[in-house]
Amino acid sequence: MIKTDALIIGAGPTGLFTAHQLKLIGLNCEVVDNLDKIGGQCIELYPDKPIYDIPAVPECTGEELTNNLIDQLKPFDVKFHLNERVEEVKKSNENWQVKTNKGTEFSTPNIIIAGGVGSFEPRKFSPKECEKFENKSIFYSIKDKTVFKGKTVSIFGGGDSALDWAVELSKDSKVNLVHRRDEFRGAKATVDKMRVLEKNGKINLFTKYQLKSVNGKGNLESIEVEHDNKEVKNIKTDYVLGFFGLIMQLGPIANWGLNIDKKTINVDTERFETNQKGIYAVGDICTYPGKLKLILSGFHEGALAARACFKLARPNEKYRFEFTTTSTNLLRRLGKKE
Numbered sequence: 001m002i003k004t005d006a007l008i009i010g011a012g013p014t015g016l017f018t019a020h021q022l023k024l025i026g027l028n029c030e031v032v033d034n035l036d037k038i039g040g041q042c043i044e045l046y047p048d049k050p051i052y053d054i055p056a057v058p059e060c061t062g063e064e065l066t067n068n069l070i071d072q073l074k075p076f077d078v079k080f081h082l083n084e085r086v087e088e089v090k091k092s093n094e095n096w097q098v099k100t101n102k103g104t105e106f107s108t109p110n111i112i113i114a115g116g117v118g119s120f121e122p123r124k125f126s127p128k129e130c131e132k133f134e135n136k137s138i139f140y141s142i143k144d145k146t147v148f149k150g151k152t153v154s155i156f157g158g159g160d161s162a163l164d165w166a167v168e169l170s171k172d173s174k175v176n177l178v179h180r181r182d183e184f185r186g187a188k189a190t191v192d193k194m195r196v197l198e199k200n201g202k203i204n205l206f207t208k209y210q211l212k213s214v215n216g217k218g219n220l221e222s223i224e225v226e227h228d229n230k231e232v233k234n235i236k237t238d239y240v241l242g243f244f245g246l247i248m249q250l251g252p253i254a255n256w257g258l259n260i261d262k263k264t265i266n267v268d269t270e271r272f273e274t275n276q277k278g279i280y281a282v283g284d285i286c287t288y289p290g291k292l293k294l295i296l297s298g299f300h301e302g303a304l305a306a307r308a309c310f311k312l313a314r315p316n317e318k319y320r321f322e323f324t325t326t327s328t329n330l331l332r333r334l335g336k337k338e
């Protein structure tokens with residue numbers, strides 16, 4: 001059981017800046033995110049797109065903003081738990097007990113939900129029997145490409161991820177690329193590369209096909225794909241990879257007894273507290289009169305929620321407002337000379 005002054009759910013821009021604010025005022029925190037990387041929507045949805053409305057930053061991409069927020073956290077020791085989704089939140093005495101899908105447990109007086117539009121989940125194959133092969137022979141993301149070496153891999157999708165992996169894995173694996181249309185959405189250069197590999201027999205291309213069924217006892221043995229004209233092909237394969245993009249789901253947050261309205265959580269604008277004492281919501285997931293779903297609003301909300309956490313984390317101390325420019329306390333925490 002990990003004890004912490006505050007647990008942040010979500011490592012998007014709001015969660016990251018909130019962690020900074022908590023550490024600055026001397027509180028510990030841990031951050032959990034369902035994704036395998038830090039950055040939330042900025043990294044997952046628009047890493048290369050420029051943002052023009054971050055105060056004092058005339059222009060930066062989603063990735064640059066994320067890297068700057070991570071740099072800003074460098075003086076502090078913040079533990080991230082990636083690839084873990086917070087599933088359960090329960091009150092036990094004065095503290096909240098929080099559990100992730102991987103079984104990590106936290107005990108904390110303060111939970112800050114910075115969950116954005118909910119957790120990003122991969123869009124999955126529709127045949128029900130795919131579930132029993134999931135994370136064994138069927139994957140929606142790749143953690144270690146070496147497992148596919150020398151194997152037959154059937155990749156589904158028509159965007160950049162499907163194409164990039166088809167090109168990459170064709171170096172050491174037998175690759176089938178299956179797409180439900182004739183045209184690909186990925187970058188032209190990658191589409192061209194894939195076409196050359198197809199011509200050279202390195203990639204078998206199946207367009208206008210979709211997955212119909214998966215077969216195998218224990219391990220996956222073969223799949224059936226169906227053409228638009230209903231023709232069915234049986235393909236022997238060791239692995240199946242699906243790259244159909246992400247969907248956003250409020251998921252387990254909906255079951256924690258919070259005051260939820262249209263997939264957002266109602267908060268007050270002084271502490272950003274929800275209807276549950278010690279649970280705060282900041283960033284895109286919170287709502288209040290006049291709420292703007294902008295990154296700059298999340299920063300402000302996180303700063304106030306962090307200060308609100310102080311009372312429950314340090315009941316015998318009084319929070320004292322200080323500037324980073326002039327406070328020796330804050331400069332020490334930032335690792336700067338006083």
Ligand SMILES: Cc1cc2nc3c(=O)[nH]c(=O)nc-3n(C[C@H](O)[C@H](O)[C@H](O)COP(=O)(O)OP(=O)(O)OC[C@H]3O[C@@H](n4cnc5c(N)ncnc54)[C@H](O)[C@@H]3O)c2cc1C
Pocket residue numbers: 009010011012013014015032033034035039040041042045046050051052053084085086087114115116117118119120251252253282283284285293294295296298
């Ligand atoms: C295309 C596009 C362009 C945009 N351009 C701008 C712009 O120019 N300027 C601007 O200010 N804003 C812009 N935005 C909006 C901005 O990205 C959001 O306001 C911002 O990302 C919200 O940050 P957040 O940290 O609150 O949530 P998010 O960035 O959504 O991060 C939330 C994180 O919480 C995680 N999470 C959720 N539930 C759980 C759970 N149960 N367990 C574990 N983890 C969980 C998610 O995986 C996610 O990583 C844009 C958005 C889009 C889609």
